[in-house]
Amino acid sequence: MTRSARLTQAMDLLERLDGGAPAKVEANLNAFSPDAAELVLGYAFTDIVSREGIDLRTREMLTVAMLAAMGTAPGQLKFHIRAALNIGVTREEIIEIVLQVSVYAGVPACMNAITAAKSAFAACSV
Template structure:
């Protein structure tokens, strides 16, 4: 079931598409299949209300997201997606490597090892 195309939903999906071409359709279908309001609630908050704010460039926001997801160590699919998104918004291969090394210092070697796996996959997909 597809949800009503509100402005907030459309802005969230447009930003998601900017992060990774083709992602908005896949994610919207997945969330709509769960609940017609999920895109509005989850992506509306995350992307429209927070990520789209001024104050930090999108590249910086994605690099921060990579560091946080890598440190959490519990969201490998999201980590790999946001590594690709960071690359798509201008982060370099070397910047991703430096983020992972920083994660090793502050979140531990296991978190960094998981992040290395995600990074290798993200690098290969490009």
């Protein structure tokens, strides 16, 4: 099956965020449904994340904050912390985002985010 231009754009952005992720993510989604990568990644990374108005660095900081506040997506949080680091967000900025979560989403969410951040920090050479 040929990739659509929309999915190709999504995968290119995903490659910028984490060079090892695109093939693995696409395979995982397509194992669930042949349309899943197109629908999920096309929507998330082409239709939303690629929009003008907010730069990618800021979008990743917002994503880290939202995922940390949710407290229910540790794998996605670790991925996006690594992605943020890969595109220039500093460890110090990640730390400040995670600490801010404690005020608005609670200490348990902050503690979960600390665990994810420590794991992401250990995995990144940035």
